[in-house]
Every structure is written in C-alpha cells, then in structure tokens.
Amino acid sequence: MAATEPRIIVRVGPDDFDVGAEIDALQAGDPAVGAVTSFVGYCRDEGGRLAALELEYYPGMAEAEIGRVVNEAVARWPLYAITVVHRGGRIKPGERIVLVAVSSSHRDAAFAACDYVMDFLKTRAPFWKKEHPADRSEGGWVEAKAHDDARAERWKGEKG
C-alpha cells in the first residue's frame, strides 16, 4: 500500500498534453513505483468521413465527476499517483482527446485502475462528442454505446 496520499491530477480544457512528460511525472524519481500504465484516446477519422470532433463539456462538473471516479480507484487499489487529462473543443483526427495514467508498485493494480477510470469516465463524466463530417454536411451527436455501459457494469461486485 502506498504510504502517503496518492498524488491526483485532473485537468479539463482545450490544451493538448505531452504524454511522455505526464508519464515521467507519475514516477517522479519515486523508487517505490514499479509500474506505470496509461491509456491515450485519439480522434479517429472514421475512414475519412470525419473532419473533426467537437467536444462539449460541463465545466466544473467534468472535473468533479472525474475526481469522484479517481477517488474510487484510489480507494480500491494501492496507487501512488493518477493523472487524467481530458480535452474539450474542436479536435481533429489524429489528435489526442484523453489521457489516463496510473502508477503503483505492481502492474496488476496499475492496469486495473487505468481500465476502471476509463470505463467510468466514459459513462459518468459530462462530455459529449459532435461529429463534423469531411463533406461539410450537418454533423450529428455521437450516441452513447451499450458496450461502454456493459464495460462499466462489470466492475460491480468485483473486488480489485
């Protein structure tokens, strides 16, 4: 178990992030850290159909809800640090949208916590994606996927 309180960083906004720097900061010269896992989500072009995504979010609640999910992960697994960055605004194919990175003593906790945070970030954090098609037609809002609900559902009753 981590001896000190885990370091938690949650950032929401238009700015891109440096994946390498964020991951290095999680280890931060701490010799107790044995594992850092990360997930980076990108905007896809959907086979050339998509020009950009518009990421709308609820300022204040977006950070708060991600913070609540992170606190659940911290209570569930022995972690040293967690960083979550989620971008908003217009994002083009190939650009980064989200980063979740976690450090722990061992990979089991680091993988599980990263997976958990992504699953609940998708189903609970107040963000919405609107598509801007490459053919300049009127875009539509991305629909929530049953698959994402099912992934979040599988953590119920399961111990970390």
Next chain:
Amino acid sequence: MSREPVLIRYFAWVRERIGLSEERLALPETVVTAGDLVRWLSGRGDAYAFAFETPDTIRVAVDQLHIEQDEALGDAREIALFPPMTGG
C-alpha cells in the same frame, strides 16, 4: 411556500433543441423529482417537447452530481439536463 428561481443548464443536443444553454426558472411545487422536472419542461413549448421527446434518455445533475429521475431535486441551486455522456 414559493420557490427561488433555479439555474437550469442544458448541454449537447438538449441545448441545441431548446436553443438556450441556460435559463433561470421558478419551479412549481408539483415538480419534486428530476423526472417531474423533465415532464414539466417538455410542456413549455415545441422546442422543449422536442428536446425531451424521449424523456428516459435524459440525464439530470443537481449541483453537479448525477441523480436518477425518481430522485428528489431538493434545494438545488443549479440543475443540468443532458443526453447520455460520450466522452473519453
């Protein structure tokens, strides 16, 4: 007992359909739960009826916390209505 006006915020296609991102409304005493609010709002005109045409899909947050539609709004300062989330 009359209620103070509450800040109501709309996001994504709920916002687009209503044509407002937020407004201040005094809710009637009959609006107790989040579901009551969705039904009451949908009676405010065509744009609202369109926004809430599938009431079960609407998510509600009170003071930036998710609540279920059968839960009470309580002394909310800010209520948000929006579609299911699609972040990540």
